[in-house]
Amino acid sequence: MNAEPGFLLISNGYGEDLVAAHIALKLRERLPRACVAGFPTVGTGAFYKNMGVDLAGAGATLPSEGFVRSISDFTKDVKHGFFPETFRLGRRLRQAAGAFDYLVPVGDAYILLFTSLFTPHSAARKIFVNVQTSEWYGSHKPFKQHYSFIERLWTRRCSRLVYVRDRRTMDFLHRRGIAQARCCGNPMMDCFTVHERAVLPRDRSIVGVLPGSKQEAYDNLKVVFDIVRLMAKRKQINNYAIALSPQLSVDKIACAYSLQPAITGTDTGLPAGDRRLYTRFSMKDNPSEIFISQKIFGDILNESIAFIGTSGTGNEQAAGMGKPVFGFWGRGPQITEKFMRAQKRLLGPSLILSPPDPELIANCMTELLCDKERLEEIALNGRERMAGRGSIACMVDEMIRYVKHTLNDE
Structure with a gap:
């Protein structure tokens, strides 16, 4: 094992790649000797590469690009090899994950389930960052919008530390018995930079x-x-x-x-x-x-x-x-x-x-x-x-405290 624990960030979409890459950079900043890498399951991981984050593997590019909106989208993915590619991807993930102490799935509940099925890491060694689901949608649509019963079940069993994007969703999960749910804010709000001084002309409304x-x-x-x-x-x-x-x-x-x-x-x-x-x-x-x-x-x-x-x-x-x-x-x-x-x-x-x-x-x-x-x-x-400016730094600091605690317990 490295002097500092290793983290593999696993993401299932381009927006998720962006969040995961920012988390990876902050982990590397806080733990300079730790091995930190990304594993995009959709596409080639351009955000990781552009931000200087090493890749431990990458997925395939299917017609939906990870954005399945309908049965038609899913059918197109199936015709282009969704099932065999999923199993090949799972085997690649299993091989890559062996070199890391902690896995950080970033996306929706599907990526947590996928990671749990194909890797041997315990629930204590998986830190789940859900950037998709929110109770603000006011919907009962599973995945993407609402935490359904089955998603809550495997979230409870597959991860001991879970981050959600807003307090409303955290409160909902707490009421449903997922005490490990945490909220530092929406990490997408940390995925852009602002110059200290104005860039656009200041003498007009834009x-x-x-x-x-x-x-x-x-x-x-x-x-x-x-x-x-x-x-x-x-x-x-x-x-x-x-x-x-x-x-x-x-x-x-x-x-x-x-x-x-x-x-x-x-x-x-x-x-x-x-x-x-x-x-x-x-x-x-x-x-x-x-x-x-x-x-x-x-x-x-x-x-x-x-x-x-x-x-x-x-x-x-x-x-x-x-x-x-x-x-x-x-x-x-x-x-x-x-x-x-x-x-x-x-x-x-x-x-x-x-x-x-x-x-x-x-x-x-x-x-x-x-x-x-x-x-x-x-x-x-x-x-x-x-709300979420500063959320990634907050999450990473909590992750590090959690990791130290679990390592001490072991």
């Missing part, structure tokens, strides 16, 4: 845009730019900052919506090749200015007064920063009416949900942005439901 990370974002942006034009005609907000995923193309958006590059915002404190933080675009026959960036997601969250959002995690993070999110559904595959209505239950008044009707959304924005009392209520609501 509305952020969160189009999501999948290809459907290009179509959803058509509604966004229609809203921008309507708000300009009303002489309302004229400045927008689009937080664009690295998986999407700035040039494609500029071409599709006739945006003209005006100026590039830079940070002279960064290395020469990395100073470009955003590009400012102008619109034809429209006074609005559009800032597009693939680097300052956290600053856009922090500096915008409100958001137009067709994102999953991004909408939640914006709400967690106390900002109102004007959301609408598209044609999918992710941002469907069903998905957005579930997110509305999760976020409550922080998400102002509408059909993809630019006129209706512009009316909602005009009304709400002048209502200070509602804005204050929305800020409090979002921070309560999505």
Whole structure:
């Protein structure tokens, strides 16, 4: 055994990879001699690699990309080898896990069950971080939204330390006999950085845009730019900052919506090749200015007064920063009416949900942005439901205390 215990973080989705990678970095910071690695069960683990976290293995890329929304999605995965690949993945995980003292499954209850079936580690050697399930959904839908009876059963039996994303869910589990449930906050709120000084121009109000990370974002942006034009005609907000995923193309958006590059915002404190933080675009026959960036997601969250959002995690993070999110559904595959209505239950008044009707959304924005009392209520609501800045440091410190305690008992 190493001088310090080893940790293997096992995740089952891209958002889960991001959380797990941040936990890994914090563990490495607190325990410099510990062996810490990641094991993504979906995809190749790009977040781990980009953040300098070693991989002990990786999973396959199935059509659903770990985001199973329907029987149809599951059927496609089955046709592409879901069952044989699951068993091959389980064997690889078992081989990798042998080199680590503690396993940290990150995701939903499925990844805890999967880890428990394929590894010999006891419940005391598994620390479960559930970043998906929340009682704020007000749903009885198992996995992703609600802790069903069967999930509570194997959670109780498979892990002696369980982290959930909000206190409401922790209280629910305590009432159901899972005393080991803990809450430090939503770790997704720790997965972005904010500069100490303002990055975007400070002499204007800016509305952020969160189009999501999948290809459907290009179509959803058509509604966004229609809203921008309507708000300009009303002489309302004229400045927008689009937080664009690295998986999407700035040039494609500029071409599709006739945006003209005006100026590039830079940070002279960064290395020469990395100073470009955003590009400012102008619109034809429209006074609005559009800032597009693939680097300052956290600053856009922090500096915008409100958001137009067709994102999953991004909408939640914006709400967690106390900002109102004007959301609408598209044609999918992710941002469907069903998905957005579930997110509305999760976020409550922080998400102002509408059909993809630019006129209706512009009316909602005009009304709400002048209502200070509602804005204050929305800020409090979002921070309560999505609270989590500093949660990963809190979790890791508790994990280390737990590990020392269990090692002493052994």
